Amino acid sequence: MTTILSTVFIITGITTGLAIVITFANAFIADYGEKKMIINNDKEYIVEGGKSILSALVDQKIFIPSACGGKGSCGYCKCKVNEGGGPVLATEMSYLTEEDVENDIRLSCQVKIKEDVKIEIPEELFNVKQFEGKVVFSKDLTPKIKHLRIDITDGQEIEFKAGQYVQLLAPPYPGNAEEVFRAYSIASSPSETKSIDLIIGYVEEGIVTTYVHEHLSEGDEVLFNGPFGDFYLNEETGCDIYMVAVGTGIAPIRSILHYMNEKKIERKARFFFGARTQDDLFMVEEMKRLEEEMYDFEYIPVLSRADDDWEGERGRVTDLVDKLMEKSDSGEGREAYLCGGAPMIDSTEKALLGKGLPEEKILYDKFD
Template sequence: MSYTVTLSETSDKFDVQPNEPILIAAERAGLQLMHDCRFGGCGACRIKLLDGQISYEEPPFGLTEEEHNQGYALACQALPLGDLTISAQLRPAGFISADYHVATIQQLEMLSHDVTHLVLHIPTASEVSFHPGQYLNIILDDGSPRSFSMASPPKGDIFDLHIRRVPGGFFTSRLESHYQVGDILDVELPLGNFRHDVDSPQDLLMIAGGTGLAPIKSIIESLRSDPTTRRIMLYWGVRRSEDLYLDELLHQWARELPHFHYIPVLSEADDQWQGARGYVHEAVCRDHDDLSNFDAYLCGPPPMIAAAKRELSLRGISVERIFADSFNFTHELDGSVA
């Protein structure tokens, strides 16, 4: 026995088998729903249930309790319990599929005690269009991927990455001891659905945790010369002042760009720190009671994303206007280490 799922936007219908995720059934029917990690971590495949019920084998951590209570579900994990009507976003007609390329390490330097600046030269990617905010995969010798957001905007064949060292991580630890300028890496790009909604008239609230700054930086840099850019407020949360590896650059941008505001936030500040303290989403909430004029762009670890989503929705930002890139790609979710 199968169930029928109907897309409210297009009236398309497809069948799904019991205990089969909605995303898998949609793909079998030739419908490309928006998605990314497939593990329930990123939230990119979020749909809204208009009629019917679903279940999960395990609650996905890419969906907050507030989103669940409002009728949202993640298509990659949701199992229908009967016929459904859903609202879902399809991949646009001009969607750019990822492809494989050969990259050369052009620059390799430490930005801080645990963040490496990796610059890749990818000649065959010079004509590849990607959206600021997307990421690429570095493919290791065993074929496993390591995912890193592109910190630079689309500008030809040079790609910047900010890579935080993961304790015990195979790839990130070898960046310091094994790889050197001139080495060759296999890469896959572009990937991911995190990007700026260029058609929105709202101001931009950007919240980054650690190296979650990378895709946020790509978006901001792509908007620097745009005269129509609305106000941009960037809150960057790290533990200590030495973790603010691009602090000087961001302060410079704040001085140069009248529409850009930068607030660094330390969760483990010492007595010398004169700026914002605590968790980054708490600093946002202290500064703003009403955020209804903003779209929110969040990038960082899953607990930060979940906490920020919850608090921002209480201050006037609808779930549909909160865009998130949670740092929990496939290689982290399936148990391997970066």
């Protein structure tokens, strides 16, 4: 008995000792202290060593795209690290091309600052701002999709291009201990500079969508930053526009449509919207109204599991592209805007290429 007790005491002693050593090591050895972060060979900041480049930028109120909130799973937070980035990490590899690696492009959320760093980011990101807002409207479009309007309450106005997105912050809430940002496309027109609309779907066990669907109510305050993204209406061309979306992918398309309507842009526009059943369709009246008001716009919903009484198109949006778009070898005069999940975008892109659209005329935002 005495032997067993002494063995337990010895093991407990060793474990406690190791825990103390590890805690001490974390606190002192892994304490990198203050480091210099030089951006674009021009601006110098003193930052906390040990943090990721992404977090250090946020501390300085410099916001770069980071759709997954720093989890290393979106590949949006790329920046050029000229010095101090250390070797490329395994966690970055699935998002970096060979060319990226050759050009010192890194995932800023994965690179920890252990020494002074020199990085490059696009100058326009210095214009991205953080906004304080208040939810003034929250409505269920379907049981799993919410339409929010957020008024900006800090006196600023937001300038963006139709199609761009913001990053909404979910604060800690029961079941989620950390602050997390996620990307949401602005669903309102750029002419509305004092508020934004968002259309947010529920993702099972999703951190931010659970916050939005279960914890956020009218009157609540929120933080968001933006605008971001190169998915926006190209106003340089007079090309016909083909828009394809499923579910919440309607958000940036709605912004583009309202903008085109307000500016009286005279271009042919077709919007193929995919859903499963009639119950999954929303904003139909609004789309019909835009059909009447706009120069040459048609809204064409397509259902993959339509009831017998459905008189519209049936199948997937990709089938609709195949059915309704003519093949053109020149590829000129048309451009496409796709929005939604990766499988839909990949198959629709393939169908569009098959119809003769060149790759550079197909713009998309993948939501997952």
